[in-house]
Amino acid sequence: MEPTSDQGRPTPVKSEESQERLRFLVVEAARLRSEDGHDSERVLDKMGELGQMLCELGQACEALPVFRKLAESMQRLYGPHHLQTVGCLVSLAGCLAASQDHAEAVVVLRDCRSRCFKMGAVLEPEDKSGALTTSGKDRAATQLLARAITALSVLVAAVVAWLGYWQLATCIVTTLTILGTFAYRSKGGTVTEPEKPNTQTLSAALLAVVEPLAQLNHGAKDFEGAAAYFHETALSTAAAYGGTGHPRYAVALCSEGRSWMERSVQLREGSDHIGAVACVRRAEQRLCEASILQQRGLHDAAAASRSNEGAELAYAKTQLNLATCYHLLDQTAQAAPLFATSAEIMERHLGPEDPRARQAREAASAAASRLGKEVAEPMLVADDPGALFPRLEALRCTEPLAGGAGAWWRSAAAVAEVAASLEKRRFAVLDGFVGAEAAATLRAACLAATGSLLPTCERTLVPRSDEVAWEPSGFEPLTERADDLLVLLRARCPQLAAITSRQRLMFARYRTGAHFGRHVDNNCVRGHGPQCNPRVLTAVYYMQDGQWDARADGGCLRLYAPDCADGAGADAGTVGAATETGRGVALYDVAPVGDRLVLFFSDQRCPHEVLPVLRAGAERFAATLWYMGGGTVPEFWGKIATHDSSLVPLPSAPRESAGGCSPPVAAVCSSSSWSVVSSDRASGVE
Numbered sequence: 001m002e003p004t005s006d007q008g009r010p011t012p013v014k015s016e017e018s019q020e021r022l023r024f025l026v027v028e029a030a031r032l033r034s035e036d037g038h039d040s041e042r043v044l045d046k047m048g049e050l051g052q053m054l055c056e057l058g059q060a061c062e063a064l065p066v067f068r069k070l071a072e073s074m075q076r077l078y079g080p081h082h083l084q085t086v087g088c089l090v091s092l093a094g095c096l097a098a099s100q101d102h103a104e105a106v107v108v109l110r111d112c113r114s115r116c117f118k119m120g121a122v123l124e125p126e127d128k129s130g131a132l133t134t135s136g137k138d139r140a141a142t143q144l145l146a147r148a149i150t151a152l153s154v155l156v157a158a159v160v161a162w163l164g165y166w167q168l169a170t171c172i173v174t175t176l177t178i179l180g181t182f183a184y185r186s187k188g189g190t191v192t193e194p195e196k197p198n199t200q201t202l203s204a205a206l207l208a209v210v211e212p213l214a215q216l217n218h219g220a221k222d223f224e225g226a227a228a229y230f231h232e233t234a235l236s237t238a239a240a241y242g243g244t245g246h247p248r249y250a251v252a253l254c255s256e257g258r259s260w261m262e263r264s265v266q267l268r269e270g271s272d273h274i275g276a277v278a279c280v281r282r283a284e285q286r287l288c289e290a291s292i293l294q295q296r297g298l299h300d301a302a303a304a305s306r307s308n309e310g311a312e313l314a315y316a317k318t319q320l321n322l323a324t325c326y327h328l329l330d331q332t333a334q335a336a337p338l339f340a341t342s343a344e345i346m347e348r349h350l351g352p353e354d355p356r357a358r359q360a361r362e363a364a365s366a367a368a369s370r371l372g373k374e375v376a377e378p379m380l381v382a383d384d385p386g387a388l389f390p391r392l393e394a395l396r397c398t399e400p401l402a403g404g405a406g407a408w409w410r411s412a413a414a415v416a417e418v419a420a421s422l423e424k425r426r427f428a429v430l431d432g433f434v435g436a437e438a439a440a441t442l443r444a445a446c447l448a449a450t451g452s453l454l455p456t457c458e459r460t461l462v463p464r465s466d467e468v469a470w471e472p473s474g475f476e477p478l479t480e481r482a483d484d485l486l487v488l489l490r491a492r493c494p495q496l497a498a499i500t501s502r503q504r505l506m507f508a509r510y511r512t513g514a515h516f517g518r519h520v521d522n523n524c525v526r527g528h529g530p531q532c533n534p535r536v537l538t539a540v541y542y543m544q545d546g547q548w549d550a551r552a553d554g555g556c557l558r559l560y561a562p563d564c565a566d567g568a569g570a571d572a573g574t575v576g577a578a579t580e581t582g583r584g585v586a587l588y589d590v591a592p593v594g595d596r597l598v599l600f601f602s603d604q605r606c607p608h609e610v611l612p613v614l615r616a617g618a619e620r621f622a623a624t625l626w627y628m629g630g631g632t633v634p635e636f637w638g639k640i641a642t643h644d645s646s647l648v649p650l651p652s653a654p655r656e657s658a659g660g661c662s663p664p665v666a667a668v669c670s671s672s673s674w675s676v677v678s679s680d681r682a683s684g685v686e
């Protein structure tokens with residue numbers, strides 16, 4: 001009869017050799033324990049080996065007590081936030097899962113995950129309060145006790161030494177220090193703090209935790225949870241393996257996509273059709289992103305071996321696949337040339353009447369008409385905004401202190417130029433907005449605020465993977481200046497006249513792979529609609545230090561042509577005047593250069609997205625302020641982490657004098673002249 005474990009599953013047959021090895025490990029662990037004591041490294045090594053072997057031989061239930069004991073010892077020896085301890089707990093979770101105790105396996109892995117976050121000095125996202133956990137408090141209290149005893153010992157010894165009893169003094173110091181250390185150890189502390197592991201090591205540890213967590217959630221049909229963990233698996237893969245090129249990254253994205261699909265089925269069964277659509281959209285995005293990575297590999301390989309007709313057709317097919325992926329992600333600029341060359345190759349080899357060639361040609365024509373005639377690629381506003389805003393740049397460079405208080409943009413000429421740029425292009429870029437000194441203060445505030453970030457992985461229509469915090473402290477140098485600028489602009493630009501307040505500042509971090517899909521910040525349809533809110537102008541300020549290479553590092557703010565039917569009123573020749581063909585066209589990529597402020601209209605005049613951050617280990621920091629007109633904020637804003645309903649009134653006059661004021665310039669286009677086009681692919685709103 002086939003041997004079975006206590007769960008009734010077949011147990012692998014143990015060879016004589018492995019039995020022998022098991023016996024040896026048990027005896028050896030006992031011998032070392034009697035020689036070195038319970039918590040010696042040699043004993044722990046042997047126990048680890050024993051647990052692993054039992055697990056591999058299918059004896060998970062016997063392996064469990066071994067791993068539990070091992071975890072306790074490691075905790076005592078290395079402390080709770082140490083890679084060794086976490087590694088052991090992951091093995092314990094593996095054993096639990098193997099013995100069908102999925103619920104406890106999930107608990108152990110979630111605990112490991114929060115330990116990983118703490119090792120990286122980042123609070124676990126669920127730990128919203130920022131308070132220490134119970135074990136953390138215990139540890140902190142014990143640490144305090146140990147320090148107090150040591151301090152007391154030094155004090156008593158100093159008095160005794162002062163009295164002249166040197167030998168007695170030394171004796172007291174030694175005894176009390178040992179006592180202090182003992183107190184700390186007996187409460188589960190560790191004497192020497194572990195060295196903080198580097199990001200790569202930590203990401204590899206996190207990967208070992210979140211991947212099984214994702215699988216277990218998926219198995220338990222918590223598909224939303226599984227998708228979030230698969231997403232973390234992808235991000236930690238990128239951070240551990242130096243970028244998105246590793247095959248496991250694409251696999252994790254695919255798994256995330258699959259979980260979103262399953263979730264959408266669940267929601268549809270519960271008649272939540274809107275939720276189901278949102279999940280399908282997320283699934284599509286993930287599967288397409290994964291597919292792009294895979295197709296890019298195939299495409300490069302096919303491009304390298306285009307020696308005969310067959311190979312060239314294979315190459316055209318990879319181009320078509322890649323183009324379809326980009327098309328599904330709304331990245332028409334990337335899709336169009338690939339569609340065009342694949343159509344050209346197919347027509348040449350198969351003839352224009354071949355159905356595959358015809359299909360490729362149709363896709364190419366549709367992409368080309370979507371793109372418009374003149375705009376091939378978004379214009380990159382990187383380190384040199386001079387090409388787009390020459391007058392503003394000239395003012396910044398020639399009159400750096402013209403406005404007083406070190407802010408060049410306070411001068412009447414600069415304010416007029418910003419207003420004109422908003423009217424003409426719907427956005428403006430102000431470099432050197434707060435100046436080097438305040439920028440350094442903001443950067444420090446930004447690093448301090450990373451401890452209170454929350455993920456934005458709620459069920460939103462638009463996929464986003466940034467982490468946010470509302471109104472963290474230390475951002476006053478930005479809010480004060482931005483409010484001043486708005487007061488000055490409001491007096492000049494009738495389109496901004498309704499602004500009376502702003503939302504509290506939203507601080508956001510985008511780590512490698514993080515992005516925010518195409519959306520508008522206020523999607524009112526003639527003043528109404530479920531996605532309508534009072535936002536008028538969006539101001540985003542970036543806090544990168546050093547260089548940001550937009551092409552290699554990614555993370556640009558992509559601005560699209562308006563989602564409006566007519567561009568009446570826009571300057572003749574304005575790039576991206578709203579027309580049917582212009583809709584959906586990416587116009588500008590604004591690089592998130594440090595100390596740069598970008599202003600744009602929050603409504604359908606400015607659909608935008610944050611492109612994925614590409615560089616491994618990079619962090620893109622942004623602070624967003626929304627300036628609000630009349631009306632009330634949607635009720636749900638007060639309830640979810642991605643939004644905040646508190647408003648800050650705008651002062652009636654700027655804090656600093658703006659210098660001489662020239663009369664307001666007339667608005668070139670008024671917001672009422674923008675109406676909404678019905679479309680198959682509506683922009684989401686965030």
Ligand SMILES: O=C(O)CCC(=O)C(=O)O
Pocket residue numbers: 508516521540556557608609610622624686
């Ligand atoms: O960070 C950015 O560049 C823009 C962020 C954004 O679009 C938003 O938070 O709504």
Ligand SMILES: [Fe+2]
Pocket residue numbers: 519520521608686
């Ligand atoms: Fe936005």
